[in-house]
Amino acid sequence: MLSNVMDGFSVIFHAQALVMITLGAFLGIVGGAIPGISSASAVALVLPFTFGMDPIISIILLAAIYTGATYGGSITATLLNTPGTPEAAVMTFDGYALTKQGKAGKALWAALIAGTIGGLLGTFLLIGASAPLAKEALNFGPPEYFALALFGLTILSLLIEGSIVKGVISCVFGLLVATVGIDPITGVQRMTFGLPALFDGIKFIPALIGLFAVSEAFDLLGNRSAPPKVQKTGIWSTMLTWGELKSLIKYILAGTGIGIFVGIKPGGGATIASIISYSVAKQMSPKRDEFGKGRLEGLAAPEAADKATVGAALIPMLTLGLPASATSAVLIGAFTLHGIQPGPNLFSEHSDLVYGLFASLIIANFAVFFLGMFGIPLFTRISAVRKSTLGVSILMLTLVGSYAYESSMTDVWVAVIFGIIGYVMKRSHFPTAPLVLGLVLAPLLETNFRQSMLLSKGSYSIFFERPISLVLLLLCAVSLVISIYWSYRQAKNQRKQHIPTKGVELH
């Protein structure tokens, strides 16, 4: 095993490979930072350029882009409140709050360190345990995916800020919008008005761009206030202190664990992993009430989870030839184009390629770390720019990005319409994150529920007879109870604080 990895390093330790990894990490960060270019579309956009390359070089370039894009998405989420990738949506909560406090550098450091640790641990797991874990990828059937998606939905209640009712309305609206398109089970058109543009439904990437980025741009365009003073902009001056770092470690490890567990399941996905790890971090933290107001844990856990899914998603791809994420599906296409068939024989037939890929992932994580580190002073200056200037730039980037997603004008219109919806929602204090998460989770919920019903011939017992699905459903119940308990305690605390002030007033 170790000697194989060493061979892998020898495959990639030459100038061309190292340049490609760095280039890939750079392109990934830039692509990921542009709303609309998710890691899957960043890899798909570069794919055509790699046909002429050596297969190993092309695969490591694409893997480095995948690694870079997951960090890139968090940069814009933190600095501009516009997540570059869907999995970075939860990074806006605490990241943007920190930016508004002038602590953007610190936020980026926390994300970078957490992401690098998560990414490296995910890669080590991929190297050391992909064979035994391959089976783990298969034990999720439709009932388990349904329970996982339901868990993602119930856990939403733990992370909604402000009015719970408004949060639920926003989420249900997301679920409703997701029903547009061709029914995945019967093939019947739903709310498409016969328009082919709506056959695939409202795609969540352009909707996400609209809700977060376009609406933020509208907001910025009308903002004439002076930019906040950026406290520190150097690389090292914004570095986390040892104490901060130590306090983050357990959140990073928790996030990594969740990222690996969810990421390894085909169809699980980085977005669910980052939502769950944010909620778990919130439960773990003694400063629960400050979440959403700029806690570093709220950045570290989801970022670590996000990066850990990269390595985890490659496990079923390399061992079984099965895609666990949209990005690994594109990577499988890349393998096929080079005449390599991913499948159970990949390790024995192309071991140089597999171990070269492992080694390159390790290097790519470091490349992202150093590029990200030197980028911090540069990125953080964005927050010193006048708001209206920023608004125009974001608007341009997002419209280009939503077109780039699938070269379709429909997506641009979706982004604009959801931009207006998002703007109205923000003005009336409806949270937009539950809408996006509803939109992401709805297809998973619906398809897997109905597939389960087909499998069980309409009996609900299928969800309770299977151990994993039962455990996940119990977790749903637990998270509901916890959220009810917390809101009860919060209400009680407020009452307690309220009474003495009233008493003072009476005197």
Place this chain on the structure above:
Amino acid sequence: LKSKFLIWTSILILLAITVTGCASGSKTSENNSSNAGSKEAAKLDWPKKPITILVWSKAGSGVDVMGRQAAKFLEKKLGQPVVVENNTGGDGAAAMQAIRSKPADGYTIGVNTRSQMISLNTDLKNQFKLDDFQFISINEGDPYALVVLPNTGLDTLEDIAKNAKASGSFPIGGFGANSAHQIFTQDLAKAAGFSFEWIPYAGGSEAVTQLLGGHIKAALTNVGQVLEHVKAGKMKIVAVSTAKRMNELPDTPTFNELGFPELESSHWRGFYVKNGTPKEIIAKYDELFKELSEDEEWKKYLEANGLTNDFMPSSESQPFVQKEFEVIGKKLAGK
């Protein structure tokens, strides 16, 4: 400070535009080869500009891989860039619309498959007519395979029929609702006399994953998708839909052998152009695709992906597609 930011933003935008622009733009580096044009091309003086292949599904899909493989060959032969663009959306409507809106000059060609015969019969019935296009070739066949797990006692169609009867349920998974795969499974079940539940998945590979995990009893997918698993002994193909046994699978029977010649079919893929494209240009494509079917690299690609070399020139593919359209229309209506 502000100007620096502006510079960086414009760099980012430029990068975004270059990346997207180039992906759909031209690849000029690879086509300096001198073998531009045979005699006909000299007479025809075509192509004078780059050719675009429109693919209606995402990068990395079966249709996409075929388009790119063919593009490599065409580029070499024509001495003009051949660009592959993924024009996804609307079940192929976006790509078909793009082809219909361009001049009928053979510079924009599309890849189509059996799946499009279904959407043209159903969702896109009002938007497009078969006559809007000319189907100029069939280039490959992707045979259907009924796949099970090994050592589950489901080795033959009789085993499956028995199991389905005894247990009262036999879930078979595969790509899509009302898909070509579902229609094939319905035909198969009718012929072999068993009942089943169709579990639709977003892609064939998802069905394969679910089968490996034991969540469904069988999958109806394409040979290429499971070839590696079969070689590794993790899956077993009950039968394939080819006319003769496949070279890669000498021990796997065909449905034909098992007494169901009516099931002989494949998930074919070919090219189409806008109707009214000049005969000379179609003749040129006929010649090129004939050469492609004999190309060594192409044959290697087909073999590695479990595909069959079912080449048909325009004279055969046009009536073939017409017939497929009608047959599938009847099957969808008769359900």
